[in-house]
Amino acid sequence: MTKDKCLKITGRVILHIVLLFAVFISIFPFFWMITGATNKSVDITSGTMWFGSNLEANWANLRDTANVLRIAWNTISTTVIYTVLSVLICAMAGYGFEKFPSKGKTIVYGAFLFSMMIPFSAQMIPLFRMASSVNMLNSHIAIILPTIAMPFLVFFFRQNFQSYPTELIEAARVDGANEFVIFFRLVMMPMKSTFAAAAIYAFMKQWNNYLWPLIVIQTNDKKTFTLLLSSLASAYYVDYGQLMLAIVLATLPIIVVFLTMQKQFVEGITGSSK
C-alpha cells in the first residue's frame, strides 16, 4: 500500500520534471529573444540573459536600417486583406460544396483536395511569369492573390458546415429569403468560432509567408517582416540587439493572438471544431 503510493508519487514527480524540461526548451528561445531585444549586441554575444537598457537604442538603430513602420504596415495590410478575402471566399466554397451537393461539385472538390499534393515550387515559376507579364511584380496584390483559394480552408469549412442544420436553410427558403442573404445573415453568425479558427490559420500563413514574397518583392519599401528579418540576418555585420528586436516585433502579434484565442487557434491548426 505505502510502496504503491510511493511509486505513484515518484511517477508524478518524474512526469512533471520531464514536462518542465520540455517547457524550458520550448520557452527559452522566446525568453532569449525578448531579453536580447533590450541588450547591446556585445552583451548578447557575451551571454547576458536578463533584461538590459538598450531597447531604445536598438529601436533607433532598427529605424535607421529600415523603414520599420512601413514594413509593419505592409505586413499588417497584406495579412488582413488576405485573411478577410481568403476566409470569405473559402467559406462560400465550403458552403457551396456541403449544402448544394451535385456530381459536378464532387469532382471539383476532389480536384481541390488533390491539389494539396502539388508543392508550391511546381507553381511558382509560372506564377512569377504571370505576375511579370501583367506588370504586377513588386506589388502587394501579387503577394495576396495566388493563395487566396486555399484547399485546406475549403475542406475545413465544408467539414464544419456539416453540423449546420440544413432544415434551417430550408425554412428560410420557404420564407423566401435569397440564398446569399441566408448565408451571410443566417449561417455565418452561429459559425463564429469556425470563422475565427479559419481566420487565425489564414492570418498566420500570410504573416509568415516568405518564399513567394521573396520572389515577387524587389524594393525595400514593399517588403514584409519575413523579408526584413532575412535580410537583416544575412548582412555582413549583424547587430544582434537590433535583429532580436525585429524578431520580437514580427513574432509578438501572433503570440498575442495565440494567447488570447488559444481554443480557436488549436482548431485552426487541427482543422477540427466542436
Next chain:
Amino acid sequence: MIGRKKAGPSYNKYGWAFISIAFALYLMFTIYPAVASLKLSFESFQAGKYSFAGLANYKRMFGDAIFFQSLKNTFLYMIIQVPVMLFMALIIATLLNSTALRMKGFFRTSIFLPCVTSLVAYSILFKMMFSLDGIVNMVLMKLGILDAPYQYLQDSTWARAIVIIAMLWRWTGYNVIFYLAALQNIPKETFEAAKVDGANAVQTFFKITVPQLKPIILLTAIMSTNGTLQLFDETMNITQGGPANSTLTISQYIYNQSFVYAPNFGYASAISYVVVFLMIILAILQFSVAGKKD
C-alpha cells in the same frame, strides 16, 4: 441526416455561384501554374524563347551532382527528423493527457508556443544560437566542455544536425496539438480497463495509444513528409544551403535555378515535378503501410 434531399436544379445554380470565386482563383493560380510548370519542364530556353526540348531537362538531372546532393539532404532530414519528431510528439501528448498532471493549461500553452513563430524568425534565432559567438558555444565553454568556440555552421554534419534540431523545436509542439486532440477522443474507460488488466505505461502506450491514434499519425506523417520535401525557409535562413551544399534542399535548389543563378525555368520545373512525383509516391507508400498493419 434524415430527409436531406439533393438540392434541385435551381439550387444547384446557387451552389456553383458560392463556389465560383474560389474555383476561378483555383483554376488561374493553382491549376494553370501547375500545368504550365509541367509543360515548361519539357522546354528549354533557345534563341530568346522557351521551346520544346523533349526529356532534355530530365536527362540533365542524372548528371547533376548538386541535384543529387539536394535530394540526399532532403531525404536525410526526412528520415531522421520526421520519425523522431512524431515519436517525441506522441510521448509529450501522452504525458500532457495524463490525469496526474497539474497545471495542464500552463504546460500545453508553453509546449504549443514554438509553432506560432514564423519559419524565418526561428531559423534566425537558431542560427544565432549556434553561431561562433552564440549562446551554445558560450554555455559549453563555461561548463568546460569546449576550450574554444566551434563553428557549427561551417561543419557539414553539425550544420545538418542544427537544421534538424531547429525543426524539432518548431514542429514537435505542432504535432502534439493533433495527438492531444485525438487522445481526448479516446474514452477514459479504455485506459482504465488497461490499468485494471495490469498493463504498465509502456504497454498502454504501444498497445492502446499508438493503435488508436493510427489515422492521425498517418495524417501527421504525410503532412510532415510533404513539409520536409518542400523545406526552404529553414535552410535558406540557417545555412543558406552551405557549407558546400551540404544542407541544400530540393526547394532551395529549384529556387536557385530559377531566381539566383542565370534563370533556367525549364530545368527548375523539371526538378519541381520530381518533388510532385516523390510526394505522391510517399503518400501512397504511407497509406499502404498504415493499411497493412490493421
